[in-house]
Amino acid sequence: MQTQSVASPAAGSLAPSTTGPQPGTSLLANPLLATWRERALAFEREVGKAVLGQERVIRLITIATFARGHVLLEGDVGVGKTTLLRAVARAIGGSFSRIEGTIDLMPADLVYHAHLGEDGKPRIDPGPLLKQAGDLSIFFFNEINRARPQVHSLLLRLMAERTVSAFNRDYFFPHLQVFADRNRVEREETFELPAAARDRFLMEIAVDMPAQADARRRLIFDPRFHDIDALMEEVREGVLDPTQLDTVARAIQTGVTASPVLETYVTALWDAVRDPAGHGIDIPGVEMDRLVMGGASPRGMSYLVRAARVRAWLDGRDMVVPEDIRAVFPEVMAHRIFLDPVYELRRDALVAELIAGVFATVPAP
Numbered sequence: 001m002q003t004q005s006v007a008s009p010a011a012g013s014l015a016p017s018t019t020g021p022q023p024g025t026s027l028l029a030n031p032l033l034a035t036w037r038e039r040a041l042a043f044e045r046e047v048g049k050a051v052l053g054q055e056r057v058i059r060l061i062t063i064a065t066f067a068r069g070h071v072l073l074e075g076d077v078g079v080g081k082t083t084l085l086r087a088v089a090r091a092i093g094g095s096f097s098r099i100e101g102t103i104d105l106m107p108a109d110l111v112y113h114a115h116l117g118e119d120g121k122p123r124i125d126p127g128p129l130l131k132q133a134g135d136l137s138i139f140f141f142n143e144i145n146r147a148r149p150q151v152h153s154l155l156l157r158l159m160a161e162r163t164v165s166a167f168n169r170d171y172f173f174p175h176l177q178v179f180a181d182r183n184r185v186e187r188e189e190t191f192e193l194p195a196a197a198r199d200r201f202l203m204e205i206a207v208d209m210p211a212q213a214d215a216r217r218r219l220i221f222d223p224r225f226h227d228i229d230a231l232m233e234e235v236r237e238g239v240l241d242p243t244q245l246d247t248v249a250r251a252i253q254t255g256v257t258a259s260p261v262l263e264t265y266v267t268a269l270w271d272a273v274r275d276p277a278g279h280g281i282d283i284p285g286v287e288m289d290r291l292v293m294g295g296a297s298p299r300g301m302s303y304l305v306r307a308a309r310v311r312a313w314l315d316g317r318d319m320v321v322p323e324d325i326r327a328v329f330p331e332v333m334a335h336r337i338f339l340d341p342v343y344e345l346r347r348d349a350l351v352a353e354l355i356a357g358v359f360a361t362v363p364a365p
Helices: 031-048 054-064 081-092 149-161 195-199 212-219 228-233 240-256 260-274 298-314 322-336 341-361
Strands: 068-074 095-100 114-115 124-127 136-142 163-167 169-172 177-183 202-208 293-296 337-339
Touching: 031 054, 031 081, 031 240, 031 298, 054 068, 054 081, 054 202, 054 240, 054 298, 054 322, 068 081, 081 136, 081 177, 081 228, 095 169, 149 163, 149 177, 149 195, 195 202, 195 322, 202 298, 202 322, 240 298, 260 293, 260 298, 260 322, 298 322, 322 337, 322 341, 337 341
Parallel strands: 068 177, 068 202, 095 136, 136 177
Antiparallel strands: 114 124, 163 169, 293 337
């Protein structure tokens, strides 16, 4: 069963603060972080040229990019997931490669391409991963749930270690970020991602139809959005330098601090997710003492804090506040909460209620 990323009303907004950066913060005194913040906001504007009504999704992808995390998008067919990722790849810059998930795809298909040359002799050429070698910055796996578990295993190593083995050597991808998508509708000839693979995604982000009526009207009637290749030409290429993103990400993580009070708050959220019954959280019709089987690991919580620091930086602050944690909590944590199998068919609704209950129960400082 897929996990739909949810944002409860209590989760907070990802929109920039109307008050702007606080005067005298270290972010304004740090030229690297100040300059790159402007680039990050420019990146969002460029991606926004190609997609309508997805401001929250674009902000979450920006957070994941500067937290150096991989992203899984999910949504119905035709909502613009591929268009969004093409715009993201163009605006980030660097080399881009993609592969389509199919039931007959094998791990080797990611690494090399075997075919007959013009001379009729067999040839082996680099596949989508190796074609760009170490310059690869964006790898897009379309319809990942159509690929077999063997392919997922190779992807797991790629995401965790940024390496693959081929031709008796290891290939390293120092600037790589993996994006994948899957749709919620079709279940035939699909393979659910194992928990270990899903945990490697920093975020699972839901892409829904735009809520604004004007945006939906423009997507239907404006010819500009009917020619995707021409639309991509409007997105400025290389707004970000992928070779510098790791350096900027480290500066954000060290430059944006969390107070002891905030640390206590995050730990309390963690405890409540793992033991909702012990914290008095109640969902009608659910045995709360058996609802959560596991998940919300230390790695998952560290991802949460990484994302919250980036959200604070984009808002011009050098300190994480509770709103930063709550704003990214559903997308970072929902797919890391493992429910009792009896509740899996209701996962989306139950996880949303659980997160809302955690926020309502644990007081924010």
